[in-house]
Amino acid sequence: MTMFLTIAVIVLIFVVIFQIAKASEYVSVLKGEEIARKQNNKINAFLMVAFLVLGMIGVWYCNKVLYHKTLLPHGSASVEGERVDSMLWVTLAVTGIVFILTQAVLFWFSYKYQESDKRKVYFFPHNNKLEIIWTVIPAIVLTVLVIIGLRNWFLFTGEPPANSMVVEVTGKQFNWIFRYPGKDGVLGKKYYKNIDDANNNALGQLWDDKLGHDDVVSQGTVYLVKGKPVKLIIGSRDVIHDVGLPHFRMKMDAVPGIPTTLWFTPKYTTKEMKEITGNPNFVYELSCDQMCGNSHYSMRAVIEVVDQEEFDVWMVKQKPQYLVANPDKDPANATPATPADSTKTAAKMAAAETKPVAKL
Amino acid sequence: MSNEAVLHTHHDTAHGVHDDHHEHHHHETFISKYVFSMDHKMIAKQFLITGMVWAVLGGLMSVLFRLELGYPESNFPWLNTLLGKWAENGHIKPEAYYALVTTHGTVLVFFVLTAGLSGTFANFLIPLQVGARDMASPFMNMLSYWFFFAASVIMLSSLFVSTGPFSGGWTAYPPLSALAAASPGSGTGMDLWLISMALFVVSSLLGGLNYIATILNMRTKGMSMTRMPLTIWALFFTAVLGVLSFPVLFSGFILLIFDRNFGTSFYLSDIFIAGVGALPNEGGSAILYQHLFWFLGHPEVYIILLPAMGMVSEILAVNSRKPIFGYLAMVGSLFAITVLAFLVWAHHMFVTGLNPFLGSIFVLLTLLIAVPSAIKVFNWLTTLWRGNIRFTPGMLFAIGFVSLFISGGLTGIWLGNSALDIHLHDTYFVIAHFHIVMGVASMFGMFAGIYHWFPKMYGRYLNNTLGYIHFWVTIVGAYLIFWPMHYEGLAGMPRRYYDYGTWESFKQFLELNRFISTVAMIVFATQILFLFNFFYSIFKGRKVTSLNPYGSNTLEWTTPLRPGHGNWPGEIPEVHRWAYDYGKDGKEFIPQTTPVGADESHH
Numbered sequence: 001m002t003m004f005l006t007i008a009v010i011v012l013i014f015v016v017i018f019q020i021a022k023a024s025e026y027v028s029v030l031k032g033e034e035i036a037r038k039q040n041n042k043i044n045a046f047l048m049v050a051f052l053v054l055g056m057i058g059v060w061y062c063n064k065v066l067y068h069k070t071l072l073p074h075g076s077a078s079v080e081g082e083r084v085d086s087m088l089w090v091t092l093a094v095t096g097i098v099f100i101l102t103q104a105v106l107f108w109f110s111y112k113y114q115e116s117d118k119r120k121v122y123f124f125p126h127n128n129k130l131e132i133i134w135t136v137i138p139a140i141v142l143t144v145l146v147i148i149g150l151r152n153w154f155l156f157t158g159e160p161p162a163n164s165m166v167v168e169v170t171g172k173q174f175n176w177i178f179r180y181p182g183k184d185g186v187l188g189k190k191y192y193k194n195i196d197d198a199n200n201n202a203l204g205q206l207w208d209d210k211l212g213h214d215d216v217v218s219q220g221t222v223y224l225v226k227g228k229p230v231k232l233i234i235g236s237r238d239v240i241h242d243v244g245l246p247h248f249r250m251k252m253d254a255v256p257g258i259p260t261t262l263w264f265t266p267k268y269t270t271k272e273m274k275e276i277t278g279n280p281n282f283v284y285e286l287s288c289d290q291m292c293g294n295s296h297y298s299m300r301a302v303i304e305v306v307d308q309e310e311f312d313v314w315m316v317k318q319k320p321q322y323l324v325a326n327p328d329k330d331p332a333n334a335t336p337a338t339p340a341d342s343t344k345t346a347a348k349m350a351a352a353e354t355k356p357v358a359k360l
Numbered sequence: 361m362s363n364e365a366v367l368h369t370h371h372d373t374a375h376g377v378h379d380d381h382h383e384h385h386h387h388e389t390f391i392s393k394y395v396f397s398m399d400h401k402m403i404a405k406q407f408l409i410t411g412m413v414w415a416v417l418g419g420l421m422s423v424l425f426r427l428e429l430g431y432p433e434s435n436f437p438w439l440n441t442l443l444g445k446w447a448e449n450g451h452i453k454p455e456a457y458y459a460l461v462t463t464h465g466t467v468l469v470f471f472v473l474t475a476g477l478s479g480t481f482a483n484f485l486i487p488l489q490v491g492a493r494d495m496a497s498p499f500m501n502m503l504s505y506w507f508f509f510a511a512s513v514i515m516l517s518s519l520f521v522s523t524g525p526f527s528g529g530w531t532a533y534p535p536l537s538a539l540a541a542a543s544p545g546s547g548t549g550m551d552l553w554l555i556s557m558a559l560f561v562v563s564s565l566l567g568g569l570n571y572i573a574t575i576l577n578m579r580t581k582g583m584s585m586t587r588m589p590l591t592i593w594a595l596f597f598t599a600v601l602g603v604l605s606f607p608v609l610f611s612g613f614i615l616l617i618f619d620r621n622f623g624t625s626f627y628l629s630d631i632f633i634a635g636v637g638a639l640p641n642e643g644g645s646a647i648l649y650q651h652l653f654w655f656l657g658h659p660e661v662y663i664i665l666l667p668a669m670g671m672v673s674e675i676l677a678v679n680s681r682k683p684i685f686g687y688l689a690m691v692g693s694l695f696a697i698t699v700l701a702f703l704v705w706a707h708h709m710f711v712t713g714l715n716p717f718l719g720s721i722f723v724l725l726t727l728l729i730a731v732p733s734a735i736k737v738f739n740w741l742t743t744l745w746r747g748n749i750r751f752t753p754g755m756l757f758a759i760g761f762v763s764l765f766i767s768g769g770l771t772g773i774w775l776g777n778s779a780l781d782i783h784l785h786d787t788y789f790v791i792a793h794f795h796i797v798m799g800v801a802s803m804f805g806m807f808a809g810i811y812h813w814f815p816k817m818y819g820r821y822l823n824n825t826l827g828y829i830h831f832w833v834t835i836v837g838a839y840l841i842f843w844p845m846h847y848e849g850l851a852g853m854p855r856r857y858y859d860y861g862t863w864e865s866f867k868q869f870l871e872l873n874r875f876i877s878t879v880a881m882i883v884f885a886t887q888i889l890f891l892f893n894f895f896y897s898i899f900k901g902r903k904v905t906s907l908n909p910y911g912s913n914t915l916e917w918t919t920p921l922r923p924g925h926g927n928w929p930g931e932i933p934e935v936h937r938w939a940y941d942y943g944k945d946g947k948e949f950i951p952q953t954t955p956v957g958a959d960e961s962h963h
Contacts, residue, residue, distance in 0.1 A: 003438055014889065021825035021893075025902060037750075040824065044751035047832060048759070055839065066847035069868045084783045091780060095770040102737060102766050109744040110759055113680070114751070121943030122746035125683040130742070131735065138734040142727045145777060150720050152779035157716035173542065173634060192630040193638040204632070234713075237632045239536040240646055242711065242786065246852020246865060249783040253712045255646050256535060257629030260713030285865045289786040289854045291529040292536060293543045294454045297857035 038115065045114035052107035056100070071246060074276050077284065077305075079265040081249030083152045090148060094141055156250075160263035164229040167222060169286075170203060171234075171241030171254040173293050176286060176301040177202050178222040179215050182320060187233070188212015192256075195237065200325035203237075207322060217321040221302045222286070224266050225311045231263040241299065244289035247273070253290055266305040273305075388925075396506075398498035399925045403505050404484035405817065408810070410505075410512060411476020412891060414467045417516075421464040423884050428452040430877025432859055432870075446524070454858045458527035459519075459545055461856060465530030466553070467515065468799065470560055473664040475508050477806045478602075481667055482571045482595045484813065488916035489589050491580025491933060493926045496573035500566050507563035511556045518552035526553040529856060531657065534627040534649050538619045541636045550620070554613055561610045564602050571599035580915070582935035586691075587952070589914050589939040590684060593691050594670020597698040598663050604702070605659040612652030619644070647712050654705035661798045662701040666694065668805020669736060669765075672758040674939075675812050676740055678912050679755035680747030681948060683940035686739045693732035700729045710778040711785050719778050726776035733769050737762065748943075752910070753827030754812030760835045761804040767839075768797025771846070786856075789849020792842045800838040807831075810894070815909055819922045820901030826893040830886055837883035841876050848872070911949045913939050918953055 028036030067073065076082045113119070168179040168187055181187045188211045194204035202219070205212050224230050234243050236254040243262065244251050252262040274282045288299035306314070323330040397403060424443075427436065428451075435450035446456035483501065487494055495501045518525040527545030528536040532553070540547035575596045579588070588596075615626040619641075627649045628641035677684040684690060706714060706722040740762050749755065771793040775781050784790065807830070814822050853866045860866040860873075908917040918933050933953045941950040945961055 010885065014892070017829065017889065018826070018892065021823045021829070024825040025823060040828070041749075041751050044756060044828065045749070048751075051832075051835070058839070059843070062844055062847070066844060066872070069872075070847050070850040071852055072850060081783070084780060087777070087780050088774070088783075091774050091777065095773055099766065099770050102741065103763060105741050106744070106759065106762055106766070109741060109747075110749060110751075113744055113747045113749050115748050119746075119748050120946075121681050121748050121948075123683065123943045123945075124685060124742070124746065125940065126686045126688070131686050131689050131739075134738040135731060135735055138731050142730055142773070145773065146724055146727050149723055149777035149779045153720060153723065154716060156779060156782060157719070172632075192632050195632045195638060197634070238634070239539070239542050239631075240533055244786070244852065244854055246783070246787075251711050251782050251785055255713060256631050257642075258645065258647065258713060279864075281864055283864050285863060287852070287854050287863070287865070291458075291533070291856045294458055294527065294545075296458075297454070297859050298862065300863065 041115050045111050048107045049111040052104060052111075055103070074273075076247070076249050077266060077268050077273060078245075078248035078250065079267055080156060081247075081264065083155070084249040087148055087152060091145060094145065156263075160231040160261075161229045164231045164263060165225065166231050166233065167224070168203075168233045168235070169222070169243055169254065170237055171243070171288065171292070171299070172202075172237035173239065174288070174295040174299040175219060176222075176243075176288075176299070177217060177219050177237075178301075179203060179217045179321075180315070180318075182214025182216055184211060184214055186211045188215050192237065200321065203321075205321060205325075207326065213322040214320045215322070216315070216318040217324075218318070221304060223304045223306060223311055223314055226266050226269045226272075226305050226307050228308065229263055229265045231261060234260045234262060239292050240290050241288045241292050242290035244287040245284075245303070246287070247284050251289055269305045269307060270303075396502060398494070398502045400483045400487050400495050400498065400501060401817070401923070401927075403501055404480050406505050407475055407479035407483060407508070410509065411472050411480060412894070414471040414512065415476065415887070416891065418464050418467040418472060419884050419887060421460040421467075423881055424452060425457050425460045425464070426877040426880045428457055428858070430874040432861060455524055455527060455544060457858045458529075458856070459525045459549070462527050462529055462545070463515075463519065463525055466526075466557075469530060469660065469664070470557070471508075471512060471515070473799070473802050473806070474564065474602075474660070475560070477664065477802060477809075478595065478598050478667045479505070479508065479567060480806075481591070481671060481809050481813075482567065482599065484817065485591050485916065486571055486574050486595060487578070488816070488919065488923075488927060489592050489914050489939075490575060490578060491583055491915050491928075491935065492574055492578035493928075493932070495570045496578060497570055500570050504563050504567035504570065507559050507566065511559035511563060514552050514556040514559065518549050518556065521548045521552065523547045523549055525549040531650075531653060532616075533653075534616060534619065534646055535631055538616060538627055539631070539633060539639075541633045554617055554620075558610065558613055561606045561613075564606050568599040568602040568606075571595060572603065575599075580932045580935055583915075583952075586688070587935055587938045589670075590673040590687070590690055590694075591667075591670040593694055594666045594673070597694050598666045601659040601663050601666070601698055601701060605656040605663075608652055609656035612649055612656075615652070616649065647709070647714075650709050650712060651705070654708045655702075657708065658705040659701040661794070662697055664798055664802045665765075665805075666697070668761060668802045668808075669694070671805055671809040671812070672761045673740070673743075674914070675754050675758040675808050676743050676762075677940050677942060678812075678910050679750045679752055679758070680744055681750070681911075681942050682743060682747040683942050683944075684739070685742035685745075686735070687938065687940060689735055690739055693735045696732040697729060700725060700732070704729060704776075707776055707778070707781070710781045723776065723778045727773065730769070730773055730776075733765075737766055737769070752811065753822065753824060753831060754808045754810075756828070756831040757804045757808035757811060760831060761801050761808060763835070764796050764801035764804060764838065767843075768793055768795075768801060772797060783852070784849055786854055787849035788845040788853050788855055791855050792845035792849060795845075796838070796842050800842070804835075807834075807890070812910075813916075814894075814897070814901075815904040816916055816919075816923075818898045818901070819904050820897055821904060822897045822901060823893050826889060830890045830893070833886040834883055837879050837886070840879045841883065844872055844876065908951075913941060913949055913951045915952060918951065 076085050166181050170177040189206045189209040190204045191206055192204050194201060194206060234252050234254045236256045241254040242251060243254060248264050250262055250264050252260050270284060274280055284303035284305060286301040286303055288296055327333050437450045439447040439450050443456060446453055523544040525545060526549040528543055536542050537546050537550055575592060618624040619627050625641035625644035627644050627646050629644040631639045673684050673690060704722060704726045707726045710719055775784055775793055811822055811827055848869050904921055915933060919927050920929060935952045936955045937952055939952055944950060
């Protein structure tokens, strides 16, 4: 019922507008088309300048209402992201000035030079000096922006500092898998044909590769250390995803078959960010920023930034994926009653690996 | 082919080109006049009306998905009636949402703003403004439309497939678009999408080659290249862009078809699909497709934008009663944009793991494109300066175009700078940027063209009052919709999300999304008003009584009120000057056909 009412109302509005428009055409014929045209011209010229003024007020109001909902008031949560922000402000200053000036000129000229019987049009087909000015000035300004941009670009895409930690991020429809290299600092080999979700091998790790035996795998949440640069090695299991880190001002695609990297230095722990933002529910979120299927919008992970101490405590509690996937190799499961020789050696090996971790 | 030769292919050769009444001698049936027409003006109208149908469908799709974004908690039973299983309980499902987003993008970019815009105005204006009887090959021109029509039918049919239309975004990145197992829309829906797009590429190439040939070979006597109106220059460069870049897109599609159907691995490598297992493909590169796609994809935005720029230049000059400022600089900047358009494609790929050095070259070239764009804007502003402006609806939309082009163009400086793009890429900032600069601005160029040349198309005027309402609601609405989206982007809000409710970082914009959706509906309704005006005025509009209602210099206004096939009943007029002698030597306008007087000043 309300449905039909709404349609009826819309149709009615249409009819009314249309009748007014038709009537105005008749009126203009009666008044004399030239006179009516000039009246309309005045109205539209006035609306031009009104649009400019109201538009600028709108821009100000929009900023007032929405600015605090963006990420800008709290600054970047990564050291490198500060450069993004400062670049953003410089770019905003340049484009903002150009925006206000050109829009003002456009609508002001439209108003000022509206048709008038008195005005004689100024025949002004070209002027080389003017054209050179507005070719050269934008070129210089843009050169400055390019220089600032490229300096940052090469920093962001360059080698991470030597003391960086490494975390592997793998996207899959529709969540994220993280892998830490463990004590040896080296990620073990993997091959996609070995992926076996049922047997706890979501990444297709090769269990022959001993370097991978201490690799810790987690899903949904990743722990990073405040003040410690982190290098993400990014990949995908199926389609293209994208590691979006809005708080850190970083982003990189996850492409199947082609690993990509990204590094940054978290500046605040999650706890500190809760205070800075005044939001007790604050979490760093990792969003998928590349269309990846029907549940793209829910492909979320949480980043817990903690200090080194807390990180170490957390890391000790993690069981390497090798042991999760091969429980028979886990010393915790190895009971003395087990007779087979092979398990003994495996248990020895696993124990040898967990030892240094336990020292932490 | 000469003008005479073109004409004789449709004419009884018994009567000559100089026959004053030759248009009455056509023995045209309904089919040859309205359906399989070879008259460029009729083909233009066919492109326009098909484009309008798609604009309504594409616009309606955006209203539907905006409804879901703005009112995620509400149920609309009528959605169930309209979409059936795609909106059970009156809620658009994610798969339907993504299908709508994808189809909206595809049809607006290709069917409306490429076919509907340059298809319409290149067909309509090129022969009329260069002084030709018709296109170089009217038959190819007809084929161009019918290939487009076939593409349209297939795209439309994909909406009714049981697994749904393609739903992986208009850019159709593999592996998502290559694997039906990764997304149901990538099954039959994607097959139809690819066939439709392949036909569309054929249509564009047939049209584009024809436009280039006509402009180069069939200009009337005296119409040197530098005397052509800027519309023609813009349409010329548009056609060049299309002819050189669409084949590359086509090659990308061919490889995708091979990957989908014949087991090749051009784009596929190391893939494990949940529920299917590991795929055998190894060694392909998913990024290769993006290079091939954006090699068209970026020129494509200029294919969309240049015709609008050309028409706006013409309309601004005519209605300011003043020559366009810096004609040669305008042509030069069009040329610069055309060249640079081919050299910036990878700025869509800054975060794909692109080689950083390569990326830096693309930053440089991308920001370089701002220079010719700036020249164009300043020249338009100077054209208005000390003019005598008449606010016809066409002029209003032309001014609106300049405003939107500035607003959207400036944010291109943000996104083209890779280090800043890392943060803003694939957020709503991008949505705001390209909708303003390419979507709405080009739409404004198209409206400007329709309002301005409607009298030449149908011999009647559109209703001005409805035109004014249309303009003011649309420009205010466009800014209300897209301006706040910059802020969503600055919050890092990703595009192509069905729901933001579970995200701590993005859920604060629900109210804003509702506002945007509401404005979008109002703006959409206003476009329906325009359509009504359009179709009503074809039959009932105020009749055009003077040959040259705007006091315009260009050749189309030397034709009869309703030109027949062949455009000029007698000889094609000779051209003696450029198209922009407005306000020269105290004369309001001097048509191109007027010989240069002995006492005339030089400029």
